[in-house]
Amino acid sequence: MTPASAPHVRPAAPLSRHAPATDIALSCHGIERSFGGLRALKGVDLEVRQGQIFGLVGPNGSGKTTMVNVMTGFYPPNAGRVELFGADITRMAPHKVARCGVARTFQNLALFKGMSVLDNVLLGRHVHMRPSALASLFYWVWAEREELAHRRVVEEIIDFMQLQDIRDEPVEAIPMGLQKRVELARALVAQPRFLILDEPMAGMNQEEKEYIARFILDARDERDVTIFIIEHHMDVVTAICDEVVVLCYGEVIARGDPATAIAQPQVVKAYLGERAAARHAGTAS
């Protein structure tokens, strides 16, 4: 493609010319966040290396979504520092974090009813769409070309996520498992470097879980994206995550290799309660 015909599609903005080269994609240090008298996060530290699938797990109410909200600028932390690819993004506004190459999906589906699958996916390109007066002036030359380039990215992701057959369906008419796949597609069309998935397998049956796990692995391997995942299905976590951090009441209680971390007694106790954990230990020994 010649420069003259190359569509003007912005890649994710580099964070800073002065950001140090690092193989750490995300680093959070000493993150504190309270809601009134409730300390939802109590000095959380974690580090995600580039190219990892990193899992954040923990019982309900342990602080996982709050942590993601701090990382993405939705909740400013009361203390601590968040770095993305070596640059400080603590307290950066969410839309600026998105422009730094971060995309996320939400725990509860956030698709637009009444719109087709294709249009919902296309919305994921908004982070790369910044109309300028000059572009409008030369609309037919530039804006149309840019629109085509956005469509090309969307078509590629529709293929990648195998959504061709349902592309024109209203999004509310397709099953829940497919809606989750559309959400993942919408996050991927933003061409993120760091993708956060909040319970991507909630409400899925075994077959749907295996399907979406495959797409997550392929996204990491083929699209050069680091993945941060919150997930309650431990079979999936052990199957696809390279590393996990386990939260309980806002504190890290285990970390490391998934199978080892989630078998720790304090983790079993956090999930099952003291008595069941003792029974589990009895059966395990």
Ligand SMILES: Nc1ncnc2c1ncn2[C@@H]1O[C@H](COP(=O)(O)OP(=O)(O)OP(=O)(O)O)[C@@H](O)[C@H]1O
């Ligand atoms: N906006 C808020 N206002 C008040 N309390 C909040 C708010 N957001 C979260 N909390 C509280 O902070 C704690 C951590 O909640 P959070 O949603 O981060 O947990 P979680 O691990 O994501 O839970 P789940 O697995 O159920 O989604 C909970 O006690 C929750 O009630």
